[in-house]
Amino acid sequence: MSNAIVAERLTKYYGDLLAVDHISFQVRKGEIYGFLGPNGAGKTTTVRMLCGLTRISEGRAYIYGHDINEELVTIKKLIGVVQDISNLYMELSCYDNLMFCAEMYGVPRQRRKEQVMNLLKFFGLENKKHAKFKELSKGLRRRLAIAAALVHEPRLLFLDEPTIGLDVRSKRQIWNLIRKLNEEGITIFLTTHNIYEAFRLCDRIAIINRGKIIAEGTPTELRKKVSGNKIIELQVSPPIKKNTTFESINGIVDVSIGRDNTIYITVNDAITALEGILKIVKKLGLEIVTLNLRGADAEDVFIKLIDETDRSTRLDTRR
Amino acid sequence: MFRLEDIVRAFYIAKKDIKEYYLKPPTISWGIVFPVAFTLAFILKGGHHAKEIVPGLIALALFFGTTSMAAASIVFERKIGSFERLLLFPISYTGIALGKTLSSFIFGIVSLIATIVVVLPFILNVHVCSLLLIVVLMLSAVMFSAFGVFISFLIKDPTNTMMIFNSIRLPMIFLCGIFIPVSSLPLPLRLIAFLLPLTYSVEATKFAIDGDYDIIPPAVSILLMFITTILLILLTSIKIRRAIP
Numbered sequence: 001m002s003n004a005i006v007a008e009r010l011t012k013y014y015g016d017l018l019a020v021d022h023i024s025f026q027v028r029k030g031e032i033y034g035f036l037g038p039n040g041a042g043k044t045t046t047v048r049m050l051c052g053l054t055r056i057s058e059g060r061a062y063i064y065g066h067d068i069n070e071e072l073v074t075i076k077k078l079i080g081v082v083q084d085i086s087n088l089y090m091e092l093s094c095y096d097n098l099m100f101c102a103e104m105y106g107v108p109r110q111r112r113k114e115q116v117m118n119l120l121k122f123f124g125l126e127n128k129k130h131a132k133f134k135e136l137s138k139g140l141r142r143r144l145a146i147a148a149a150l151v152h153e154p155r156l157l158f159l160d161e162p163t164i165g166l167d168v169r170s171k172r173q174i175w176n177l178i179r180k181l182n183e184e185g186i187t188i189f190l191t192t193h194n195i196y197e198a199f200r201l202c203d204r205i206a207i208i209n210r211g212k213i214i215a216e217g218t219p220t221e222l223r224k225k226v227s228g229n230k231i232i233e234l235q236v237s238p239p240i241k242k243n244t245t246f247e248s249i250n251g252i253v254d255v256s257i258g259r260d261n262t263i264y265i266t267v268n269d270a271i272t273a274l275e276g277i278l279k280i281v282k283k284l285g286l287e288i289v290t291l292n293l294r295g296a297d298a299e300d301v302f303i304k305l306i307d308e309t310d311r312s313t314r315l316d317t318r319r
Numbered sequence: 320m321f322r323l324e325d326i327v328r329a330f331y332i333a334k335k336d337i338k339e340y341y342l343k344p345p346t347i348s349w350g351i352v353f354p355v356a357f358t359l360a361f362i363l364k365g366g367h368h369a370k371e372i373v374p375g376l377i378a379l380a381l382f383f384g385t386t387s388m389a390a391a392s393i394v395f396e397r398k399i400g401s402f403e404r405l406l407l408f409p410i411s412y413t414g415i416a417l418g419k420t421l422s423s424f425i426f427g428i429v430s431l432i433a434t435i436v437v438v439l440p441f442i443l444n445v446h447v448c449s450l451l452l453i454v455v456l457m458l459s460a461v462m463f464s465a466f467g468v469f470i471s472f473l474i475k476d477p478t479n480t481m482m483i484f485n486s487i488r489l490p491m492i493f494l495c496g497i498f499i500p501v502s503s504l505p506l507p508l509r510l511i512a513f514l515l516p517l518t519y520s521v522e523a524t525k526f527a528i529d530g531d532y533d534i535i536p537p538a539v540s541i542l543l544m545f546i547t548t549i550l551l552i553l554l555t556s557i558k559i560r561r562a563i564p
Contacts, residue, residue, distance in 0.1 A: 014564065053406055054564050076409040087400040091339045103331040104408040106324065 004029045004156045004187040011058035012045050019045045021211035032182050034202030035191040042211040043191035047160045051081045080149030084161040086141040090134040094125050094144055097133055098151055105152030119147040139170030156187045195302045209309045222301050232265040235289040249276030325414030332418025340392045350387030354380035355433050373438050374524040375497030382463045382517055384430025388423040389467030390480050398477040416555035423464035452527035459520035462544045465551035466516055472558040496521045500533040519543050
């Protein structure tokens with residue numbers, strides 16, 4: 001058994017609303033698997049189904065070979081869950097919160113204190129040991145919530161939007177922690193709407209939109225999906241205000257002008273397009289300030305895939 | 320019905336609730352200050368008849384103590400989302416229901432001790448069957464806790480908690496034999512009284528303190544309290560399971 005999670009046609013209806021639409025995927029042991037999608041795509045519902053907080057309407061799911069519908073208590077011992085809200089106990093101290101989780105997960109009495117102290121140290125919360133949860137900042141609350149999910153040394157960790165609402169510094173600290181945990185052998189299922197987070201952290205990513213997985217693969221594989229296109233970033237002086245200036249050139253797919261007057265030109269034939277662009281620049285007597293040619297980045301991939309599904313959904317609806 | 324590890328984890332839930340909620344203002348005010356205050360008020364007003372209402376007042380104070388704790392811990396946790404955390408632990412729904420019942424029970428006992436201190440001078444000269452009284456009060460505390468826990472899971476809007484609890488608790492003062500014997504109630508009200516758990520507690524407490532009861536023999540009251548407790552815990556576990564979307 002090389003998979004930590006196997007989901008087969010997993011489906012969730014809330015009344016008439018289809019929140020998760022017959023999705024199938026596998027998460028391999030030891031990997032960081034990202035579930036990337038816009039708000040309301042079905043990410044949290046999927047996590048909730050996988051950890052028993054929401055009933056599965058159709059389909060099946062297995063965690064380390066155990067069927068969620070039949071062996072939920074066994075599964076709960078194998079997984080740690082960090083929800084998208086930090087919902088530890090407000091009046092309890094960091095130490096008491098972790099100790100309660102250790103007791104509830106059945107960590108042996110003689111190991112509990114040591115385990116809790118190790119986690120406080122690992123997460124840099126040693127000096128906050130006696131601070132109440134309600135007294136912590138958002139970032140520290142999030143760190144404690146992750147620590148609480150690890151107190152029983154789970155093999156699989158679900159992280160639902162772990163950096164939502166955090167400042168840049170806290171975000172990076174959490175990313176480092178996630179990498180460290182994965183290096184220690186913990187399989188991680190991460191949901192996020194943050195494209196960079198998914199592409200930076202995950203070994204494989206599933207992009208989910210409107211309850212369906214629309215693409216899956218490694219970050220490199222996903223970038224290849226739009227690899228035909230490249231982007232030219234051009235700044236000229238004096239700045240150009242009309243994006244129609246370059247549209248007639250062969251090999252150009254799209255032109256847009258950013259707030260800082262940078263012209264973003266999406267091209268499918270970079271050499272032909274560059275020749276055409278340089279001709280126009282010369283003809284208009286413009287001076288080139290910057291000129292960059294780059295491949296599609298994570299955001300381009302995400303937007304392209306999401307746009308494609310949204311377009312096809314609209315067409316289906318019209319039919 | 321319970322696995323050993325569920326019972327152990329239920330104790331941990333109770334221990335956590337004690338740390339988390341016992342000093343919360345609504346718990347203290349509705350669970351200790353209010354029952355002690357009304358017990359004292361009725362006893363002082365009752366004069367030489369006070370002795371007769373003492374059993375009912377003890378049961379009533381216990382009822383307020385236990386149910387206030389359940390309301391504070393469950394409704395609040397459901398509101399802020401930390402109740403879901405309990406569902407992530409490897410414990411059965413019945414185990415969670417038991418844990419919540421246990422924390423209310425322990426608080427109810429604290430509230431009871433405060434009330435007993437107030438009524439003690441009025442029962443000093445009365446022949447009290449201490450062992451039976453302890454059994455009845457313990458059983459009452461568990462039953463009321465289970466009742467409070469069950470009601471807490473029925474509440475959808477947390478802002479209505481005390482309104483809903485009081486609209487259930489306050490009519491019971493007049494229906495369950497505390498001031499008016501159940502046997503004197505008109506038949507429809509008497510039938511309602513038989514459906515209310517406080518009635519059995521009042522009847523059994525009366526017998527333990529006075530050696531007399533109104534309408535329900537103590538053995539029947541104790542048996543019904545026991546059955547009601549089990550039933551309420553099971554209903555709560557079903558309610559928790561059904562609340563999962």
